[in-house]
Amino acid sequence: MRSKLLLTAVFGPYGVKDAYAERLGMQMELLDNQITRGQGVHSPRQAYWTFPLYLLAENITVPTTVLDFPTWKDFTRELRQGYTHVGINFIVPNVLKAKRMAEYIRANYPETTIILGGYGAAIPDLEKIVPHDAACIGDGVRWLQRFFGEADDKPVKHPAIHGPAYEYVYGFKTRPKGAVLLSGLGCENACPFCVTSHQFNKTYVPILATGKDIFEACIKTHTMIGSSGFTIMDENFLKKPQRARELLHEMTEHKRAFVFDIFSSAEVIRQVGVDFLVRLGIRMIWIGVESKAFAHQKIKGIDVKQLIEELQSHGIVVNASAMLFQEHHDRRTLHEDIDWVIGLGSNLTQFMNYTPLPVTTLYTQLKHEGRLKDLHYRYIHGQGELAQIHPHINDPQEHRRYLLQAFEKKYRQDGPGILNMARTAIRGYRRALEDHQRRRQECLNWNPETLCYERGDMPCPDEFMRLRIGKMKRIAQQMRPILLAAWVFSPNMASRRKALETMRLFNETLGKPTIKDRIASLVILATGTIEFLRIIVQRARGREGIVRQPPRRRVDYTFDRIGQDLEDYINKNRPLHLYPSV
Numbered sequence: 001m002r003s004k005l006l007l008t009a010v011f012g013p014y015g016v017k018d019a020y021a022e023r024l025g026m027q028m029e030l031l032d033n034q035i036t037r038g039q040g041v042h043s044p045r046q047a048y049w050t051f052p053l054y055l056l057a058e059n060i061t062v063p064t065t066v067l068d069f070p071t072w073k074d075f076t077r078e079l080r081q082g083y084t085h086v087g088i089n090f091i092v093p094n095v096l097k098a099k100r101m102a103e104y105i106r107a108n109y110p111e112t113t114i115i116l117g118g119y120g121a122a123i124p125d126l127e128k129i130v131p132h133d134a135a136c137i138g139d140g141v142r143w144l145q146r147f148f149g150e151a152d153d154k155p156v157k158h159p160a161i162h163g164p165a166y167e168y169v170y171g172f173k174t175r176p177k178g179a180v181l182l183s184g185l186g187c188e189n190a191c192p193f194c195v196t197s198h199q200f201n202k203t204y205v206p207i208l209a210t211g212k213d214i215f216e217a218c219i220k221t222h223t224m225i226g227s228s229g230f231t232i233m234d235e236n237f238l239k240k241p242q243r244a245r246e247l248l249h250e251m252t253e254h255k256r257a258f259v260f261d262i263f264s265s266a267e268v269i270r271q272v273g274v275d276f277l278v279r280l281g282i283r284m285i286w287i288g289v290e291s292k293a294f295a296h297q298k299i300k301g302i303d304v305k306q307l308i309e310e311l312q313s314h315g316i317v318v319n320a321s322a323m324l325f326q327e328h329h330d331r332r333t334l335h336e337d338i339d340w341v342i343g344l345g346s347n348l349t350q351f352m353n354y355t356p357l358p359v360t361t362l363y364t365q366l367k368h369e370g371r372l373k374d375l376h377y378r379y380i381h382g383q384g385e386l387a388q389i390h391p392h393i394n395d396p397q398e399h400r401r402y403l404l405q406a407f408e409k410k411y412r413q414d415g416p417g418i419l420n421m422a423r424t425a426i427r428g429y430r431r432a433l434e435d436h437q438r439r440r441q442e443c444l445n446w447n448p449e450t451l452c453y454e455r456g457d458m459p460c461p462d463e464f465m466r467l468r469i470g471k472m473k474r475i476a477q478q479m480r481p482i483l484l485a486a487w488v489f490s491p492n493m494a495s496r497r498k499a500l501e502t503m504r505l506f507n508e509t510l511g512k513p514t515i516k517d518r519i520a521s522l523v524i525l526a527t528g529t530i531e532f533l534r535i536i537v538q539r540a541r542g543r544e545g546i547v548r549q550p551p552r553r554r555v556d557y558t559f560d561r562i563g564q565d566l567e568d569y570i571n572k573n574r575p576l577h578l579y580p581s582v
Contacts, residue, residue, distance in 0.1 A: 006083040007057055008067040009050040010090045010097035011075050015547040020096040024383055028550050035350045038407040041489050041532040042416035045168035047550040050089055051161045051180045052140060057557040058159040059141045062148050068553040085113045090120040092357060093381040099130045106131050119195055122358040123377060139205050156207050158217040160224040163231055165550040170485045170524045171531030179227035181217055183208040187235035192361040196235050199359055211246020218258050229259040238268040248280050257467040259283045266299045266307060274314050276451045279468060284317040291326055292340040293333060305344045315428010315472055317421050320346035324403060325354045330392040338406045342413055347420035351406045352382040353399060415495035419486040422479035423502045429472040430509050436465055480506055481520035485528040
């Protein structure tokens, strides 16, 4: 019998407390769950598709179906299609959902092979919890190719992956346009708490190894789904600076100014410089700052506050990530660290409780010391009770309270994250214009070898930077309609003043709002008002806010489809040097 594979995410609903999962910490959203938590109507709402499933399906010849965000009914109905193998992707706190799915397969389709993957596959006693035949830890593409007896030395094909499954801004449902790139797996920095690094043995596994590979993946994605903005899923993208240089070279040569959101550590940001990041098209950068008192190697010797301000003044949104309840934290130092992180002035801040996930050095150390708590895996999600015995603070209520207070303090002190992002966008566009004009006057030209602007005998036309400035302008224009709602729903006077000041910056830079701008602002204000009232109702019922469910998605992959992929069409019919400019 020919193999037939189903790759599925765990079933919904999500962010709802039931027999299989928790409510808080388990929404399928990153921003509202871990970054803009507690910001109510101001919090952008996004849920991302389970992107590893599409990468796996694209790189095997076995006929495969991807089932993303299914309901229980969707999942059980899909199994009737007759699969020889079912792969379930899950994270640690969703282990009971994976358990129910696997038990159902065992009871109703006993001949079906069950494969487990994702971070949840690293649970040490997984075989006692979830019935399965195989578990993949690490590079899923190569593992799955070997599992089905296929060659595992061929280049990885990168699929065109849609970004958010849904997107709401002040209650207004937009059409998500972004895409996801998976440029590499793992990280060599090997922070003790980082499950991604340890899942890949503290090494880096490239998927898109060169800048040209990334550029061609961007072109393919733009051609297939129209995206020109990309979230690069890579723990430390700039750790391979030559690849980033090559990417900029390809974009410059072909006059394609793509835009990227990335994760990167402070030390490599300093190495490549902010001017390089602006030209590369970095819209947002995620930096792990962790703690003032316990500086990891990635931020040692760096003035993080100054670096963040430099990035933001150039139009790059910064999300600073911090860990609460580290070993050195007592009640005093925990408050100090929260104040320090907020004082960095980043547009956004992620707060997570220090969590020992399986396979990490932190987990091994705490297990050796006998300090792992007998806490069920469903509760280990970093947004609630600690999974370990802490040296100073062991009341679960305090674990939750300090975390929520950190989010609340950031919100009250710096205002809504979305307003900060709009402010950074317009500041960056203004500065890019001014710097471009100044460089022409001073005969400063970009040197791709030194990654600096250097004085020459005469200014060279910088057509690519003009394209980049045009992109920055469009990003700012897209943010403009949220300003009225940001002002109306401001949490305090300081936030209201910031909103007014940001409006002034927009007016000075882009001119007065057009009729279209004003209509868009009023529409968002109206939807924001409805969203605001809905949140009040939900909080009256004892909930933090509105829980949204992502839509279900089903995609079939067959060998014939892969063989006729649009990538092959591009290679045969439209050589790279003919790519049109934007």
